[in-house]
Amino acid sequence: MSQPTTAAGNRPEHLFGQPSEEVTELVGDLYRDGIVACRGAFDREWVRELGEDVEAAFQDALARPGGAVGRGPRRHYVEIHPEQLRGFADLVSHPWVTSLCAAVLGPDYQIVEVGFDVPLAGAVNQPWHRDFPMPEETRQTGKLTSLAFNVTTVDTSEDMGPFEIAPGTQWDDSAEFGHDMFPPRPHYPRYESLGVRKYPQMGDISARSALTIHRGTKNHSQKSRPVLVLGVDAPGAGNAEHHDLAVTKGYWATLPQEVRDHLSCPVVDELTPIVQKHTIEGLMMGDA
Numbered sequence: 001m002s003q004p005t006t007a008a009g010n011r012p013e014h015l016f017g018q019p020s021e022e023v024t025e026l027v028g029d030l031y032r033d034g035i036v037a038c039r040g041a042f043d044r045e046w047v048r049e050l051g052e053d054v055e056a057a058f059q060d061a062l063a064r065p066g067g068a069v070g071r072g073p074r075r076h077y078v079e080i081h082p083e084q085l086r087g088f089a090d091l092v093s094h095p096w097v098t099s100l101c102a103a104v105l106g107p108d109y110q111i112v113e114v115g116f117d118v119p120l121a122g123a124v125n126q127p128w129h130r131d132f133p134m135p136e137e138t139r140q141t142g143k144l145t146s147l148a149f150n151v152t153t154v155d156t157s158e159d160m161g162p163f164e165i166a167p168g169t170q171w172d173d174s175a176e177f178g179h180d181m182f183p184p185r186p187h188y189p190r191y192e193s194l195g196v197r198k199y200p201q202m203g204d205i206s207a208r209s210a211l212t213i214h215r216g217t218k219n220h221s222q223k224s225r226p227v228l229v230l231g232v233d234a235p236g237a238g239n240a241e242h243h244d245l246a247v248t249k250g251y252w253a254t255l256p257q258e259v260r261d262h263l264s265c266p267v268v269d270e271l272t273p274i275v276q277k278h279t280i281e282g283l284m285m286g287d288a
């Protein structure tokens with residue numbers, strides 16, 4: 001059993017436009033670590049509202065067949081439509097989000113996914129994983145073609161089973177990864193030695209490559225730890241086909257042009273609740 005090799009790129013040679021020094025440094029950190037964060041991007045009141053909207057969407061999804069998908073025991077994932085969140089336009093207009101997307105993915109970046117993970121009390125360690133296989137373009141050129149933003153709706157503490165991520169492993173490449181996403185168990189010591197647990201607080205945003213190897217850990221508390229997921233693609237990255245984002249005509253009319261420019265989803269009379277299709281089969285059983 002051999003350890004993973006590292007793909008071509010871990011330097012941000014693919015910056016779009018002429019970002020400020022601050023954004024250039026941020027992109028450098030993202031290319032190096034596979035994850036970056038913006039502390040206190042929103043106030044707690046904004047996050048409380050987000051938490052209410054996520055909870056309402058979660059209850060709605062649980063009540064519908066196929067409304068929520070398992071991500072392991074006592075863990076759920078739900079994909080939703082943007083207008084289910086009162087704060088959607090604020091989030092996707094936040095300068096930290098827009099400048100990072102533009103610099104990494106280019107000016108025509110596309111929002112392809114809005115959803116949330118809910119690890120409940122009793123959720124167990126997930127297997128180490130990435131969220132999808134490494135795209136051929138990334139393997140060949142070292143260029144990241146998508147970003148996943150996360151916004152916690154609660155203050156994270158150690159007992160809540162924090163998100164754990166192994167910085168730098170977005171470039172790991174191995175024929176031994178199950179489904180090109182799951183490092184086999186003999187690789188675990190590498191991820192355990194690199195792994196960093198994250199304790200985001202209400203108002204923080206993180207951005208990561210979904211390729212950076214990570215896992216949700218065991219929730220020892222009685223609390224759930226809902227976290228919003230915003231998926232953004234470079235043009236042609238292809239993740240939109242795994243998602244069912246749509247907006248109503250009425251909602252579209254309220255959106256500023258700068259937000260519309262990054263939503264290429266259908267504009268419809270009425271929303272259809274999303275039947276989840278982004279299953280990650282290897283996560284269903286949990287790990288330990």
Ligand SMILES: O=C(O)CCC(=O)C(=O)O
Binds near residue numbers: 077131162214215227
């Ligand atoms: O626990 C988390 O915050 C993330 C869970 C996760 O990585 C997943 O379900 O794919």
